[in-house]
Amino acid sequence: MSTGFDSVEALVFDMFGTVVDWRTSIAAEVAVRLRDHVPDLDAHDFADRWRAEYQPSMERVRSGEREFVRLDVLHRENLETVLDSLGVDPSSIPAEVLDAVNLAWHRLDPWPDAIAGLTLLKERFIIAPLSNANVRLALDVAKRAGLPWDAILGAEVAGAYKPDPQSYLRTAEVLGLETHQLAMVAAHNSDLASVQALGLRTCFVRRPSEHGPGQTTDLAAEGEWDVVADDFEDLADQIG
Amino acid sequence: MSTGFDSVEALVFDMFGTVVDWRTSIAAEVAVRLRDHVPDLDAHDFADRWRAEYQPSMERVRSGEREFVRLDVLHRENLETVLDSLGVDPSSIPAEVLDAVNLAWHRLDPWPDAIAGLTLLKERFIIAPLSNANVRLALDVAKRAGLPWDAILGAEVAGAYKPDPQSYLRTAEVLGLETHQLAMVAAHNSDLASVQALGLRTCFVRRPSEHGPGQTTDLAAEGEWDVVADDFEDLADQIG
Known part of the structure; x- marks a missing residue:
């Protein structure tokens, strides 16, 4: 297990690009x-x-x-x-x-590793999207694809769009957690920079084809993230 | 299938007494x-x-x-x-x-039929608690027991406690549904009376031992509810 995750109780996930291939x-x-x-x-x-x-x-x-x-x-x-x-x-x-x-x-499809990885991660952590998607959007994606979330959280529940700090802080409050008990999983360096400043743990997952074959951004970790993983199954191997 | 459920897309559940034996x-x-x-x-x-x-x-x-x-x-x-x-x-x-x-x-335990019934109902409907429980409470109960909710909704997401009409109306709004597309499942006649007036469909489920062996209330349907069921499996047989 990666060090520093002993106190983490919940993983919250960026959705567009990180969980699903929009x-x-x-x-x-x-x-x-x-x-x-x-x-x-x-x-x-x-x-x-x-x-x-x-x-x-x-x-x-x-x-x-x-x-x-x-x-x-x-x-x-x-x-x-x-x-x-x-x-x-x-x-x-x-x-x-x-x-x-x-x-x-x-009706977005998840990346091929998403369901298997989330199922493993769910054994140890609360797992929920912290997406700018509204609840019904994230719910429909999850129900159609079979994503095993423990709850649907995000901008609509928080009343604020990422990267507004309130989107993360209100999500932590709903979960009854301090920010250091929460880890954000995202395929975007900028998402992780926003939450690291608030005390959340950070997991970077490579999604090199989110933007198609010519993708030039977010191909590699560009910060001191707690975990860097190739996909959700790799993430589960490292912290699950 | 019970008539009148063709337009229903989501079932929302009272939790204390209806889903779990508090x-x-x-x-x-x-x-x-x-x-x-x-x-x-x-x-x-x-x-x-x-x-x-x-x-x-x-x-x-x-x-x-x-x-x-x-x-x-x-x-x-x-x-x-x-x-x-x-x-x-x-x-x-x-x-x-x-x-x-x-x-x-x-850490409340569900009634013995809850998981099997919800699993069947989930095939046809969006299923979510619409409880006065906060999100983390309902989430912890669900995760521990294996309740297969599509989302955790209720008073905290709506910002209002049942039977305040806003608790139901904001939940319908989050689900992107008109009230007639939503059915409330509850073991309490008063809960169903509150939502029937707002246009929601009503499902009464008998829980004759919620209050122990001497229970005297809610032993039978006391209103014109759309469905009356002995448990969640019976509910699924009737509308699932």
């Missing part, structure tokens, strides 16, 4: 559902453009410019922004088609 | 942990007295007299109230003993 899943649904509506559709490019609106849309909540709204609402607004950017008038597409496309985020 | 579990822990501290201890009577403080303590939150605090806090305060009522000075007992007794609520 890019492949979104591109597959976009390719089917929007091919008749978007000329010269490049589904992976569309997925990347949609994801690129994610941080700016949450920043308007984090900055206080708008009240907290769940991620489903932001995803739906961002979908129209992407269509606009491609020269497609969103109102030219039936609302029920756009609603169905938006629910693609509820 | 009285037997609390009495068993009290008997061991407080026998050296309470003269002439009657562990079942102690459990009943502790539970009797439950509604009054939540009422102070529901009425606005005090801010929302999680049930763990109320249980801990109520434990001292019960000791006082028995003529025992709470400060005569080490705080760590009282803290351990308080955590007995995190």
